[in-house]
Structures are given as structure tokens and as C-alpha cells.
Amino acid sequence: MTTPTTDPSPASPSPAPAAGRRSWLRDHSELGVCVLLSVLGVLVLADALTMDVDITQRGPVGPRTVPVVVGAGLLVVAALLALDVLRGGRGQAETGEDVDLSEPADWRTVLLLAGVFLGAAVLIDPLGFPAAGALLFWGAAFALGSRRFDRDPLIAAVVSLVTYAVFDKLLGVPLPGGPLMGVL
Template sequence: MKEVEVSKAWFRERSELGVSAVLVGLGALVLVDAVRIHTDFTQRGPVGPKAVPIAVGVGLLVVAALLARDVLRGGRGEAEGGEDVDLDAPADWRTVLMLCGAFLANAALIGVVGFPISGAIMFWGAAYALGSRHFTRDPLIAAGLSVGTYLVFNNLLGVPLPGGPLVGVL
């Protein structure tokens, strides 16, 4: 019985090993998926589609190994002390639900009205959920952010986003 208690105490003192294990799992998953990427198309440039996922997977494994080594050598993460947060206060579920609503509205509307309009609704909804009550400024900023994001992705980066009724205007 005492052996089990010692084992639990050992793991409790080194709980960061759990984070390391999660990083190993994620790194392995990313590497397995990266290796399974098919490259049946003509590659443009020296870097193929496997390069970034393999780099991310290897990076996750390296960070996991360094964290595990640090923890096993006695290293411990510092307790969070810089935040001015009342840990006894209840969660603000109203804000969380309004943010979820803004993101779900974007997901539901993007195919119907296009990214510029659905993105503006999402940006304005997120600002409102987080406490901003400037009813003339916020929609203008949201529209500017949404249109700007659309133009950057669609026109500069070549990532097509649904334009909706504004596709001919933008």
C-alpha cells in the first residue's frame, strides 16, 4: 500500500510529465499524418507539403524530451503570480456563450453571405461579447477587419474565401 502512495506522490510532484506525454502524442500524430501526405502533384519550389508538418512534429518531440529531462532533473514550473485574477470568482458563461454564438454565426453564414459579411458579424459579436459598447465604431472596425482579411487572403495570398454578394465589388 505504501508503494502505491509513494508512486502517486512521485507522479504528483512531477505532473509536468503529463504535458510531456501529451506533446509526444501530438508530435507522433503530426509525424504519422505528415508521412502519409500524398505528393502526386507537381511540386513548386524546393519545399514540399511534408516539410512543415515534419518540422512541427519533430519540434514537438524535441520540446517534449527537453521538458521531461528538466522535470526529471528536478525542474518545476513557476506558479502563476502575475495575474490579477480572483480564482474564487465563478466563470463568466454569458461571455463564453456569446463568443461561441459569434463563431457559430460565422460558420453558419459564411457559405450564404460570404466571408466579408459573416466575418464582420463575427468580429462585431466578439467585440460586443468582450464588453465593447461603441455601436457606431465597432461595426465599422469589424467591417474593415473582415474586408481587409478577405482581400489579403483572397487577392494577395491566393487563398480563395467565399465572397458572397460582394464578390464583384471587392
């Protein structure tokens, strides 16, 4: 017959509920992606189902079909990912040889790229796509570390003009030309 042993050490305090919750959230951080995919899926579905569609549609595939399929697919992927995470699945950590996971994120580059993108979006109407696109391409090259001030603006202008010509002239997708296109 064995006698129960008691631990002579004082009782260790149990972890605080907030710390336990934080640890659980850290272990299941992929659920944030599930929430993002779910919100995006609901937005796509809501937009597709409230879309004003002409009744004279021909055939079974209309303008709502692709958005409904994409929205439903986003919800299915979010549910499957959430199920996998809750069952203990985890995404693999980055193993790229050029990524140092001990270094913090480069927020300066991220913010510069976001600013350049938003600036191009604001300037596309008053300046037109060729000028706003050139600023976008040059700004992205600058944000990512290129400091060739003699060549980068020229390459950005050529890429922007070629992109404008392909979309506007060849593909028939109208892009705003801006005041410079009236001169050219």
C-alpha cells in the same frame, strides 16, 4: 549506548493511495502539456507521412519537409519537458500585475469566444468570409466586454472587408466571398 525511543502516540494512519496519487499528479501537472504536445506531434507526423505527394518534386525540400520537422520538434519538446518535470522542474506561476490568481477562471468569456469562433467557422461557407468575419470580430469584441453597439459592428465590417481584400485580391489566397460579394 542509546536505547531506541518509541513514540507513545498511536500510529498515524498512512495516506490513502488515491490521495497520494492525486498529490503526485497535482505536483506534476505539467505532464499534461507533454501528453498534449506528444499527441499533436504524432498527429502531425502521421498526416505528413501519409500525405499524397506528386513524385515530380524538384529539390530536396518538398511538401512533407516542414510538417515532418514540426512534428518531430513537437515530440522532442514534449520529451525534454517531461524529463524536466520528472526531475523536479516547475513552471513559474503567473506574476502579471493584472492577474488575480485567487479568482476563478472566467468561463462565460471563454465559452462566448468559443461559440463565436465556431459560429464563424460554420457560417463562412453560406455567408462568405466578409459577413462571417464581421460576425467573428464583433462577437469577439462583445465577448471581451465591449458594449459599443453603435461603432463595434461598423469596425468589424471594415476589418473583415479589408482582411478579405488583402488575402483574396492582393495575396491571391481565395476566400469565399458569399452572396454579398456578388452584389458589390
